[in-house]
Amino acid sequence: MAVHSCSLSVFLCSGPCACYTCDLLDDVLRIFTIPILQMGKLRPGEGIMVGGLKRKHSDLEEDEKWDWGPAGLRSYQQALLRISLDKVQRGLGPRAPSLRRHVLIHNTLQQLQAALCLAPAPALPPEPLFLGEEDFSLSATIGSILRELETSMDETEPPPDPVAPVGPQHEVLSQSDPVFLEALSSRYLGDSGLDEFFLDIDTSAVEKEPALAPPAPPHNLFCAPGSWEWNELDHIMEIILGS
Amino acid sequence: MVLQPSERHYRDWSDRRWKGQESRVLTDRLQSPADPRRSVNSVMLADIISTVEFNHTGELLATGDKGGRVVIFQREQESKNQVHRRGEYNVYSTFQSHEPEFDYLKSLEIEEKINKIRWLPQQNAAYFLLSTNDKTVKLWKVSERDKRPEGYNLKDEEGRLRDPATITTLRVPVLRPMDLMVEATPRRVFANAHTYHINSISVNSDYETYMSADDLRINLWNFEITNQSFNIVDIKPANMEELTEVITAAEFHPHHCNTFVYSSSKGTIRLCDMRASALCDRHTKFFEEPEDPSNRSFFSEIISSISDVKFSHSGRYIMTRDYLTVKVWDLNMENRPIETYQVHDYLRSKLCSLYENDCIFDKFECVWNGSDSVIMTGSYNNFFRMFDRNTKRDVTLEASRENSKPRAILKPRKVCVGGKRRKDEISVDSLDFSKKILHTAWHPSENIIAVAATNNLYIFQDKVN
Numbered sequence: 140m141a142v143h144s145c146s147l148s149v150f151l152c153s154g155p156c157a158c159y160t161c162d163l164l165d166d167v168l169r170i171f172t173i174p175i176l177q178m179g180k181l182r183p184g185e186g187i188m189v190g191g192l193k194r195k196h197s198d199l200e201e202d203e204k205w206d207w208g209p210a211g212l213r214s215y216q217q218a219l220l221r222i223s224l225d226k227v228q229r230g231l232g233p234r235a236p237s238l239r240r241h242v243l244i245h246n247t248l249q250q251l252q253a254a255l256c257l258a259p260a261p262a263l264p265p266e267p268l269f270l271g272e273e274d275f276s277l278s279a280t281i282g283s284i285l286r287e288l289e290t291s292m293d294e295t296e297p298p299p300d301p302v303a304p305v306g307p308q309h310e311v312l313s314q315s316d317p318v319f320l321e322a323l324s325s326r327y328l329g330d331s332g333l334d335e336f337f338l339d340i341d342t343s344a345v346e347k348e349p350a351l352a353p354p355a356p357p358h359n360l361f362c363a364p365g366s367w368e369w370n371e372l373d374h375i376m377e378i379i380l381g382s
Numbered sequence: 383m384v385l386q387p388s389e390r391h392y393r394d395w396s397d398r399r400w401k402g403q404e405s406r407v408l409t410d411r412l413q414s415p416a417d418p419r420r421s422v423n424s425v426m427l428a429d430i431i432s433t434v435e436f437n438h439t440g441e442l443l444a445t446g447d448k449g450g451r452v453v454i455f456q457r458e459q460e461s462k463n464q465v466h467r468r469g470e471y472n473v474y475s476t477f478q479s480h481e482p483e484f485d486y487l488k489s490l491e492i493e494e495k496i497n498k499i500r501w502l503p504q505q506n507a508a509y510f511l512l513s514t515n516d517k518t519v520k521l522w523k524v525s526e527r528d529k530r531p532e533g534y535n536l537k538d539e540e541g542r543l544r545d546p547a548t549i550t551t552l553r554v555p556v557l558r559p560m561d562l563m564v565e566a567t568p569r570r571v572f573a574n575a576h577t578y579h580i581n582s583i584s585v586n587s588d589y590e591t592y593m594s595a596d597d598l599r600i601n602l603w604n605f606e607i608t609n610q611s612f613n614i615v616d617i618k619p620a621n622m623e624e625l626t627e628v629i630t631a632a633e634f635h636p637h638h639c640n641t642f643v644y645s646s647s648k649g650t651i652r653l654c655d656m657r658a659s660a661l662c663d664r665h666t667k668f669f670e671e672p673e674d675p676s677n678r679s680f681f682s683e684i685i686s687s688i689s690d691v692k693f694s695h696s697g698r699y700i701m702t703r704d705y706l707t708v709k710v711w712d713l714n715m716e717n718r719p720i721e722t723y724q725v726h727d728y729l730r731s732k733l734c735s736l737y738e739n740d741c742i743f744d745k746f747e748c749v750w751n752g753s754d755s756v757i758m759t760g761s762y763n764n765f766f767r768m769f770d771r772n773t774k775r776d777v778t779l780e781a782s783r784e785n786s787k788p789r790a791i792l793k794p795r796k797v798c799v800g801g802k803r804r805k806d807e808i809s810v811d812s813l814d815f816s817k818k819i820l821h822t823a824w825h826p827s828e829n830i831i832a833v834a835a836t837n838n839l840y841i842f843q844d845k846v847n
Contacts, residue, residue, distance in 0.1 A: 219680060222738050238578055238597040239628045239647050240743050243684045246626055247737075250680050 213255070220251045431834035433821055437501040437509065440825040443471055443832055444511055445839055446496025450480040452513055452566075454524060455841075471841055475524055477566040480515040492517050498583050500592070502605075510569070512592060516579040519594050521570035521605060529557040575601050575611045582632045588639040595632035595644060598625075602656075614662050615644060615654065630745075631691045641666075643693070643700055649686030651702060653713065669700075669711050671718045681733040681742065689745035694754040695826075701757055703748040706730060708759050708769065723769045723776065726761045728799045728810045741815050752827045760819025763808065764835045765795060781819060781833045781840040792842065 226244050428449030435444050443455040456474035483492040493516055502510040508525035533555040537543050578596035585592045593602050593614070600615035615632075619625050628647045635641035640656045652665035673682065685705035692701045699720075700711045706727055709719035725746075729736060736742040741762075748759040760766045761778075769776045778795045798807040821834040829844035 219734070219737075226740075237743075239630060239687070242625060242628050243647060243687060243743070246683050247680055250683075254680070 216251055216255050220248070220255070223248045223251065429837040431821060431837060431839060432495050432497060433499050434823040434832050434834050434839070435499045435501060435511075436823050436825050436832070437511075438503050438826060440827060440830065442474065442501070442509060443823065443841070444499045444501065445832075445834065446479065446499050446513055447837075448493075448495040450478055450482070450494030450496060450515065452477055452479045452496060452499065452511075452522070454509075475564040475566055477522070479513045479520060479522065479568075480518065483517075497580060500583050500585050502585055503589060505589075512583050512585065514580050514583050514594065517573065517576055519572040519580070519583060519603070520568050521572075522566050523569045524564060524566045527563045527565060528559060528561075530560045531555040532558050570605065570608050572603055572608050572611070575603075581630060582644075584632060584634045584642065586634045586639050587637055591639075593632060593634065593642065595629050597628040600629065600632055600642075600644060600662075612660070614656060614660070616661065616663060630688050633691055633693055636693050636695060636697045638697070643691055645688035645691040645702060647687040648683060649688055649704060651688065651691060651700065651711065667713070667716050669716045669719075671709070677730075679733065681737060684737070684742050685733065690747040692748060692750060694750050695752065696754055699754065701748050701750060703746050703759055705742060705744075705746075708748050708757060710757070710771065721771060723757070723767075725759055725767050726765075726797070728797055732810070736815070739815065741818075744818055744820060746818075746820050747822060749822055749824045751824050751829070758822055758824060758831065760822055760833070762815050762818050763813040764817040764819060765797075766819045766822060766833055781835045781838070783838075 223244055227241075227248075428447065428451075430448040431445050432448055433444075433446040436442070437444070441457050443457075445453050445455075447453075452475075453473060454475045455471035457471050458469040460469050479496055480494040482494040484490070485492055495515055496513050497516065498512075498514050500512045502512070502521075504510075508523050511522050511524070513520055513522060532539065533553050535544075535549060535552055535555075536546070572594070576594065576596045576599070578598050580594050580596045582595040583592060584595075591602055591604050593600055594611075595601075595615075598616065598618040599613055601611040602614045603611045615629070617627065617629060626648070627650075630645050630647055632642060632644035635643075641653065642656070643651055643653045645651045649670065651669040653667035653669070654662035655666045656662060658664070658666065673686075688702045688704050690703040693699070694701065698713060700713065702709050702711065702719075703725075706725060706729060708723045708725060710721040710723075711719045733742060746760050748757060750757055755772055756768055756770050758766060758768045764781045765778050766781060767776060767778050778797070779792045780795050793806075796804075796807045797813070798804065798809050803809050817836065819833055819835055823832040825831070831842050833840045833842065
């Protein structure tokens with residue numbers, strides 16, 4: 140796919156990417172770029188450092204400082220998500236990446252995505268940047284999950300089970316709403332083919348921009364373009380797709 | 383769960399009193415001031431030991447490192463004068479097995495790091511071993527030369543050709559003794575068969591074939607044929623987006639040449655019979671333990687990923703190592719292991735940090751002793767653990783210079799989880815996660831173990847009273 144070739148040229152060679160035909164990196168990138176590409180076109184010029192909002196691990200595990208309430212739990216999950224995305228970003232280099240490591244991180248990302256959706260997803264307002272709900276296939280996209288998280292934060296009721304200070308990750312999956320997960324899976328895990336979807340993607344719209352300073356935390360609840368989630372994901376897109 | 387090595391006088395181990403004997407030779411072996419890769423007072427990345435393996439008699443011990451070198455140690459013959467002095471291991475041969483490569487077509491570096499070494503059983507005076515990096519397996523012949531022919535007619539003693547016109551007499555060359563020379567020659571190179579990284583090699587009990595396993599495929603080779611291999615397992619999905627599981631280790635059964643096992647990143651083991659079909663995509667047996675719902679977390683899958691699988695010498699059991707435990711499985715029971723040993727359960731609450739610093743992806747190996755009664759595996763802070771399957775006792779030991787003075791006795795260590803730390807205990811937060819023991823080996827018949835701690839090799843022997 141043309142997208143893969145462009146992305147690889149950023150990391151591996153300064154010349155044209157026609158030289159690059161690797162099975163392995165193609166395969167690895169395919170695993171990670173597909174969910175992001177499904178989001179549709181992103182506006183250029185919006186990018187932030189993915190790692191800019193990374194929490195230190197000491198913050199994540201010192202019980203007395205961390206708030207293990209519902210908001211704290213969500214922050215924990217988001218922090219894990221950011222760490223995972225950071226790993227994806229850093230995993231590519233001059234050496235062929237470890238497939239085992241990538242698969243494990245990817246599976247963890249999928250679990251995080253599933254867990255972050257704790258409430259039924261509201262109907263999405265028509266988004267010019269999206270190609271339509273019915274075009275989503277395979278796993279849920281990172282951006283849409285984050286967006287729904289923001290929209291659902293107002294509507295989400297506190298989870299019935301108290302979140303224990305120790306081992307909050309144990310509570311997460313048991314609290315996932317089974318109804319929502321079913322809705323999610325039926326919506327996102329369709330069998331629609333990918334090929335016709337990718338034909339729509341115009342990678343020329345994505346231009347490489349210098350990284351901007353980390354923004355302030357979001358104020359609005361909707362994950363609109365220009366919000367930090369979009370910026371974050373846009374940055375990932377820039378890195379993966381290159382110029 | 384708080385990890386508690388036995389505090390009582392661990393009769394079996396303490397009575398035998400492990401003697402610490404650091405192999406100083408290994409740290410000295412790379413003395414080459416002219417080598418630009420060397421630097422003073424720092425651990426050279428190329429020196430990091432990446433595999434350790436005894437041969438079938440235990441006479442030889444091979445190590446591979448990140449720089450693509452193989453160093454073979456040989457045990458001293460026990461002299462008649464000093465019956466009580468156990469043979470020490472000294473350097474026998476050193477050679478460069480693999481070189482770094484660059485795949486120009488794919489624009490990828492191929493690391494020269496030796497992932498695995500496996501010995502072939504000795505069939506003549508020479509020794510044979512397989513060594514592999516990510517892409518290429520090589521068969522090396524290690525042989526001794528202690529005689530050399532002298533008295534050639536057509537060349538002189540320096541090897542220069544003589545002018546035939548000057549030869550007036552004929553003589554028969556004779557073999558004369560010389561200083562022992564050990565030479566290693568590559569006899570076979572098995573290349574271009576793996577798209578993904580080779581993680582395991584295993585010699586079959588028929589001694590004619592062996593297998594090499596990468597993340598998604600396992601290939602069967604004949605030692606004599608390098609331009610062909612048979613693919614016997616292929617788990618690559620048609621659509622790579624559906625990839626959720628990779629092969630992490632594979633091994634042949636020690637006695638049945640048709641049987642092998644391979645483990646996965648999802649904590650499962652599959653046993654396959656090559657008689658069933660040419661492509662063993664359908665397993666004969668499937669070993670998986672049901673997940674404990676109370677321990678479920680985002681990291682459950684990562685810590686269940688099996689990093690090593692080893693058949694017992696008897697062939698009846700398999701042992702698997704995942705991030706926190708070692709499990710012993712009976713081949714006749716697939717639904718759960720028969721024994722589970724906690725290696726460092728105190729890390730369970732630290733998984734997020736270990737995920738962030740990538741330690742959670744460390745691949746620890748595990749080994750059986752000769753009689754399959756004790757199993758051993760490594761941990762962090764240069765600790766390694768032994769579990770006695772019969773008495774259910776376990777011990778934590780440390781491989782460090784301070785503890786390894788000659789004739790020193792290894793003292794059990796203990797990790798303190800919370801509360802008051804006793805003297806000689808170490809708290810979980812003080813553990814050094816950069817000091818990890820991933821590779822260990824156990825002599826096939828005696829209580830001699832080799833422990834690789836970053837760039838140092840420690841050999842510990844049983845003290846003879």
